[in-house]
Amino acid sequence: MAFVEHSGTEIASAGGARVEDYIALLKPRVMSLVVFTAIIGLLLAPGGLNPVLGIISILCIAVGAGGSGALNMWYDASIDAIMSRTRNRPIPSGRATRGEALALGLICSGFSVAILGLATNWVAAGLLAFTIFFYAVIYTMWLKRATPQNIVIGGAAGSFPPMIGWAAVTGDIGLPSIVLFAIIFLWTPPHFWALALYKQGDYEAAGIPMLPNVKGEAETRLQILVYSVILVAASFAPLAIHMSGWVYGAIALVTGASFLYLAVRLYLSRETVGMKKVARALFTYSLSYLFVIFLALMTDHVGQALGWVVA
Amino acid sequence: MSNPIVPQSDEDRRRRQRRNSIALGLVLGALVILFYVLTIVKMGPAVFTQRDL
Numbered sequence: 001m002a003f004v005e006h007s008g009t010e011i012a013s014a015g016g017a018r019v020e021d022y023i024a025l026l027k028p029r030v031m032s033l034v035v036f037t038a039i040i041g042l043l044l045a046p047g048g049l050n051p052v053l054g055i056i057s058i059l060c061i062a063v064g065a066g067g068s069g070a071l072n073m074w075y076d077a078s079i080d081a082i083m084s085r086t087r088n089r090p091i092p093s094g095r096a097t098r099g100e101a102l103a104l105g106l107i108c109s110g111f112s113v114a115i116l117g118l119a120t121n122w123v124a125a126g127l128l129a130f131t132i133f134f135y136a137v138i139y140t141m142w143l144k145r146a147t148p149q150n151i152v153i154g155g156a157a158g159s160f161p162p163m164i165g166w167a168a169v170t171g172d173i174g175l176p177s178i179v180l181f182a183i184i185f186l187w188t189p190p191h192f193w194a195l196a197l198y199k200q201g202d203y204e205a206a207g208i209p210m211l212p213n214v215k216g217e218a219e220t221r222l223q224i225l226v227y228s229v230i231l232v233a234a235s236f237a238p239l240a241i242h243m244s245g246w247v248y249g250a251i252a253l254v255t256g257a258s259f260l261y262l263a264v265r266l267y268l269s270r271e272t273v274g275m276k277k278v279a280r281a282l283f284t285y286s287l288s289y290l291f292v293i294f295l296a297l298m299t300d301h302v303g304q305a306l307g308w309v310v311a
Numbered sequence: 312m313s314n315p316i317v318p319q320s321d322e323d324r325r326r327r328q329r330r331n332s333i334a335l336g337l338v339l340g341a342l343v344i345l346f347y348v349l350t351i352v353k354m355g356p357a358v359f360t361q362r363d364l
Contacts, residue, residue: 018327019334052352056345111342119349 017096024090025073025101026066026108033290034065034161040294041162041180044243044301045169053119057168060116061161064128067108068157071136074101076144083202105136116168124167131160145207148214155188156181162294179237183293186231190224190263191286197221197266197279217275221267224282228263232256235293244300251296255289 017025038061042054049057073080073091081092090096109132117125139154147153159181166177196203196210197220203210212220235252238244262282269275351358 016327017331019330022334050352052348056349059345115345115349119353 017090017100021090021095022100022104025070025096025104026063027069027073028066030069030158031062031065033287034158035062036291037180037184037294038062038161038165040298041165041177042169043165043298044162044176044180045166045174047169049120049169054168056119057116057124057165060112060119061128061164063108064112064116064132065161067105067110067112068132068135070101070105070108071132072105072140074098074105075136075140077101079206079208082206083199085199085202109136116164120168121171123171123173124164127160127164127167127173131157131164134160145209148209148211150209151192152189155185155192158188159184175241176238176243179234179241179243180294180297182234182237183231184290186227186234187286187290189227190231190259191283191290193220193224193227194266194279194283194286198276198283221269221275225263225267228259232260238297244297245304247303248296248300252293255292255296259285259289 035058038058042049042057073089076086077089077091077098080086080089086092091098091101109129113125113129113132116128135154135157139150139157143150143154162180162184163173163177166180167173193211196212197217200210200212200217204213211223215223232252235256236249239249239252259282262278262285266275266278266282269278
């Protein structure tokens with residue numbers, strides 16, 4: 001067991017993180033979205049997978065995501081301590097040490113990849129390993145501090161789970177799984193830039209080059225609008241490739257229109273207080289948008305399979 | 312990294328270690344069950360078919 005870190009005057013005492021701190025290190029809230037999108041990818045994939053293997057696959061994807069979250073907290077502890085949103089995480093608040101986070105991250109990552117490979121196939125396991133590497137190394141250690149496009153490229157890490165779920169069943173990467181990837185990938189910039197707009201001071205204090213504090217609010221609002229338009233257009237791709245039918249199309253239309261409405265309102269906001277309010281509304285809405293879009297894909301798929309819905 | 316100091320009494324520390332040990336034991340137990348179930352499922356229904364040796 002690791003030791004509680006000390007300032008030099010106090011004697012370090014053994015003990016360290018509690019069970020709930022280890023759980024917090026796995027970023028359970030991020031994990032829940034990863035699990036949800038991975039389940040959809042797995043269920044939409046053609047062919048079948050033994051339900052037990054399906055559950056094990058989802059468990060592996062969840063633990064792998066948790067492992068990469070712990071590695072992120074291990075590396076980012078110093079900047080997490082500066083930002084109000086992350087100040088209460090286990091390491092900056094002193095409830096866990098960096099060593100504990102690193103050990104947890106490595107163990108979860110290693111086990112999840114190995115077990116997914118043994119349970120399903122090595123394409124899915126390779127994708128999971130690449131996702132963990134992409135998030136922990138490419139995004140956390142490099143992009144996050146290097147470029148205001150950090151979350152655009154880094155967003156790929158969060159976009160892989162449905163593709164891993166798909167690969168667990170089929171053993172390959174099909175066009176529909178690339179469409180699922182693209183939807184999350186294009187959703188990430190407006191989602192995080194909306195957050196960055198109303199938490200701008202935080203990122204600036206931590207020295208992270210987020211778009212609002214590098215290129216300014218006006219440019220960020222414009223880019224949010226551009227990405228929102230591309231996202232909503234891409235959300236109709238499942239219809240174009242005959243992956244989904246009109247039930248999904250109708251839901252994508254309504255939710256996409258609301259997304260665009262908020263993005264346009266944000267773009268037109270000039271006064272700071274009002275702008276931050278709209279940015280917060282877009283951030284919150286974007287979370288439910290992704291959830292509803294993926295749920296609609298699933299509903300449409302199940303409806304067609306049961307013959308309730310005509311494609 | 313300058314973490315705040317977490318003062319711990321011996322009793323606190325022991326209680327915390329005990330909870331962690333139980334959690335670790337449960338995780339290891341779950342892994343054993345997981346590998347067992349995984350093996351049976353991968354072997355398929357044939358595992359229940361008796362064959363003459």
